Amino acid sequence: MLADTFHSFSQQTMGTFTALMLHLAIGGFFLAAILSLAALLLPSRVKSGAADITGVASTLALALFFAGRFAEAGTEPLSNMFEVVALSALFLAVAYLVASRLKPMRGVSAFAYPALAVIFIVDYLLAPTFVRPGHHGPEEPLLVAHVVLVILSYGVYFLAAAAAVMYLLQERQIKRHKEARFMKDFPSLESLRKLVNTCIVVGLPLLSVGFILGFLAFSREDWSSLPANPKVLASMVLWLVLIGIYLGRLTGLLHGRRPFYWVLVGFCFVILSYVGLGLMSVRAQQATHTALEAR
Amino acid sequence: MNRYCVIGVNHKFAPLEIRERVAYPDRRIPAALRSMREAAQCEEAVILSTCNRVELYAFTSDSDPRERLLKLMADDHGLQPEFLARYIYFHRGRNAIEHLLRVAGGLDSLVLGETQIVNQVKKSYLLAQSENATGKALNSLFHRAFNVAKRLHSETGISSGQLSTSSVAVTFARRVFENLSDKTALLVGVGEVGELTLNYLKDSGIGRTIVCSRTLDRAREVATRYGGDAVPLDLIEDYLPRADIVISQTASERPIFSREMFKQALKKRGWRSIFVLDLAVPRDVAPDVDELPDVYLYNVDDLEQVVAEHALTRSHEIKRCTEIITQEVDSFLAGFQSFSAAPIIKALSERAHAIREAEVSRLLAHFVDLPTDQKAEIAMFAEQLVNKLLHPQISAIKAQSRREDAADSLRLLARALGVDEAATLPNPEAHPQPEKQS
Structure with a gap:
C-alpha cells in the first residue's frame, strides 16, 4: 500500500525522468548500504570501493532528480515534505563524499550509507502523510530551510552516533587486548574521537540555526502549541x-x-x-501543522 | 647424533621473571661458553639468549649432559638446580636438531613466523664461533638451521602478516593513533625489543622520540641513533605527560610507573590517550594503570595472547612448515650419519689392504723365479679375497650408521680402529644446501 501511495505520489508530482532518477537514487543508496556493511563484516570478500561507486552514482542520480524537478513545469519543487527530506539527504551524501575524499576513514561508509538509507525509509514511510489531500507541505522558504538544516544535523548526529558505537567497540577490544576479525577495518580511536567531535561541532550550529528558523516560521501566537509537540521537546x-x-x-x-x-x-x-514521536503522536504533529496551515 | 643436545627456558615454560633471571648478557657469554666446554664437558657450545628464550646448545660425548648443563645454568645465575628444573626443557638427538630448526624458523617464537629470531640465532652462533666454541658438529647444524629458516619464509606464508613482537606492538598503537607524525614516543630503559619497537615506530613516522635511562650516556647513545632527546630516569614524571606512546623495558624489580603518575599525566595532557607497552619483567607499570580511562596498557603476555590467536589462523602454514622441518631433519641426519661412517670404513679397508700387501710381499719373496703374470694373479687373488671378506662388514657398518643410536657403536669402532673421533663428524661444506635440494 505504501509503495502504491509513493508511486501515485511520484506520478502526480514529477515527470518520468525525475521519477526514474529518484527511484535509482533510493535503490542505489540501499545497495550502497548493503555493500558497505558487507565490506565491513566481510572485508576479504567485499571491497568498500563497490559501495563508494554505488554511493557516488546514487548521489548523482539524486542531484539529477532535483535538476529535473527545477527544470520541469508543473508541481513546484520542494513544495512537499518528501522532497525537502530528500534534499537533506542529498546535502548529507555530498558532505560525506567530500569529507571522505579529503580525509578517507576506514569503515565509516558502513554507517554513512545506512544513514542515508534510513532517511529514505522514513521519508518513504511518511510519504502518505506528505501527499494526503489538502496537504501542501512546507512552501515557505523559512520552513524549508528549517527542515533541511534540522535533518542535516540529524544526519550528522547519526554519523556521530555510528562513530561513537565504533569507538566504544574498538576501545573495548583494545582494553581487553583482543582483536576482533571484523573490527580490523575500524578507524583508530583517535580518528573516531575526532569524527565525533567534528560532528558535534558541525551539527550543533546546524541544529541551533534550524531551531531558530523553525521558531521564526511560526508566529508568536503559535509558540504556545510547540511545548505540546513531543518532537519539538525531544529536539x-x-x-x-x-x-x-x-x-x-x-x-x-x-x-x-x-x-x-x-x-x-x-x-x-x-x-x-525524527521517527518515534513523529509517528506515535500524529495528533500533536497535526495540531502544529494545522496551526501553520491556518496562518 | 645423540651428542647434540639443548637445554633452556622459553616463554612457553617460564614466566618473564625466570627468563630474566637466567638471561645471559652478551658480555657474560664468552665466560659461559668456556664453562660449558670445561665444566660441562661439551665439545662444542652455543648460547642463545633473547627476551623470550635462553638456550644452551651443546655437542657432547657426556652420557647424561642434562644434569651438568642444568647445574651450570643454575650456578651461573645463583639459582638452585632443583628450582630451575621446574622451568627448563631438555632435548637430545633428533629432538634437539628439530628444536633448533623450529626456533630459527620462528615456529617456536612468541610471534609465529617472526624473522627477528633468525638474526638473534646467527648473532649467538657467530659469537660462539669467535670464541672457538663451535666445531664441525654445531657449524653444520647451525648452517642448516639458517637455510631452513630461509626456506620456511620463502616457501610458506608463515612470516606474512605480523612479524615480530615489536611490529605487533606498533599495530596495536596504530589502533589507538591514526597519525604518528605528531606523536611522541618515550622509551624507558634500553633493551633490545624496546629499541626495536622504537625503530618500528620511527619507520612508521613517529614525530618525536625521548629516551630515558638510568645512565644518561646510554640514553644519549640510543637517542642519537633515533634523532631523539635523552633524559635521566629521575625526570620521568616530568616527561610522561608529553608521551603518547610509552615503551618501558627497565630491569627494575618494582614498578616505576604508578596509577597516580598516569592519572596526573592524563590531566596535564587534557585526557589525550596514552598507549603503554610494558616489555619488562617484572613489570615496570602497575597493573591497575590499565583501569584508567584513555590509557591502553599492554605487556608481553598480552602480545602472546594475540600471537596465539594469530597462530590459529595460520594452522595450514604451520603444517607445511612442520613437513619441511621433518624433511630437513631427515636430510641432515642422513648426511650426518653416512659421512660419519666413511672414515671408519676407510680405516678398516686401509688396514685390511695393508695386511694383504704385507702378506703378498712376504709370500712372493719365497717365489722369486715366478713369472710376473703369475705374481700379478696371486696379488689379484689376495685383493679379491680381502674385498669379499670386507664387504659384509662394510655393509653392516653402513646399515648401523643409519640407525638413530649409531653414535655410540660408531665411536667404539672408531676407537678400535684407531680412527680420530672428530673425523667421524660431518663437514658442513659436504652437505648439500637446502635450496639445491628443493
Missing part, C-alpha cells in the same frame, strides 16, 4: 545534551568512554524526534 533535549557534551569535552569533565555514551543518549532523542 530541545537533544540540543541540551549536545551542548552538555560539547562543554564537557571542552572543560575536560567528560573523558574516557563517557562522552560517547552521551552521544548515544543524544541520538536516542534524534530517533525519538
